[in-house]
Amino acid sequence: MINFEALFKVSYGLYIVCSGDNNKGNGFISNTVFQVTSEPPRFASCCNKGNYTAELIKKHGAYSVSVLDTNVSPEIVGTFGYKSGRDTDKMTGLNIKYGGTGVPIVLNSAIAFLEFKVVQTVDVGTHLMFIGDLINAEIIDDTKDPLTYLYYRQVRKGVAPKNAPTYIDKSKLESKSKDISFKKFKCPACGYIYDESTELIRFKKLPDDWVCPVCGSDKSDFFEVDNK
């Protein structure tokens, strides 16, 4: 028996994983960055095979990891969590540092960063796991806390995008008590669903300056969706 709610008990941080160079760089928000050995300091990071960043990591053999701050800006989440770098240059207007391998490192909303040289690539199915040796690690702001996936879901009310390793189809979750008088509203930019049955505040009662907790879109942009 699989209760998908149990998967939410596994803890993750949230990071921007980047690759490329100063000509063309790209990155995405990842929750799967973890150390696999201490001697040498070696990490693994998973990336959906269809992600543009996966192509760049394969090409450049290196990637950076920016550890996000709990107060990460909605613009950073919107850009790196819900857009593809094939269509847009995500680095425009951001504070970018280039590491020893030449990969871009996003400094906005970051409290620390790490840089890796890929030593092994493992095919784990829908995702590639890039195993990399640490070549650079710096703290940007030691006074702030790292963003965790739990905090992002509980406090920031965020949801994992569809190509994340931890994406869970809501139909697989155990059914909560549902009142058909509750409605759902969708963010057109990032797909975030505001669900009155779990939020317990009517969407129309939210203040006019309320914005999408994921990508910062205006309340007025939301539209009602089928309550399924």
Next chain:
Amino acid sequence: MINFEALFKVSYGLYIVCSGDNNKGNGFISNTVFQVTSEPPRFASCCNKGNYTAELIKKHGAYSVSVLDTNVSPEIVGTFGYKSGRDTDKMTGLNIKYGGTGVPIVLNSAIAFLEFKVVQTVDVGTHLMFIGDLINAEIIDDTKDPLTYLYYRQVRKGVAPKNAPTYIDKSKLESKSKDISFKKFKCPACGYIYDESTELIRFKKLPDDWVCPVCGSDKSDFFEVDNK
């Protein structure tokens, strides 16, 4: 440049990873359990090659993961974090469930558990990474929070054992202000060091019923060590 303090900004949960059967089972405390794909739900877990549990996972092709509670008992930490199953039967006296693959699942101090069938084993150096498909997931207690490595370090004052992927030799950390009048005291059971220079409370000022935050050994068992 590598600032090892930056590695502490990466977030992890803490788990007991077990394998074996009802005749001989073993487990260890791990911080590297993470989902790598959502379709199918597939996870990875790292295990030091020298760990007895690594032998058992290779033999049985399956493992369980118990998600620890923030209030994990010191006995559980002491048994699974700092002892080898080659010398002792860690399962004695515990509340153990046997999963669909026959592996033991520790229910003490756990809020949820997951069970995996190994589909791939990756050699990442000092550690093996066992990639497993989820076959069982249950919540034990939904009212409690999962233990994180940050909480364990900051609140429970715990340290990673030497064979953990995240073990950091303290000499690699950036030097903090050191006052040679501060002393250090070591736990003989688990090796935990009480460092007056970071705790800012004299060891002798601690109450007599103070116990090792890692394994629960008595204050009177501690001994002074060189202040290096």
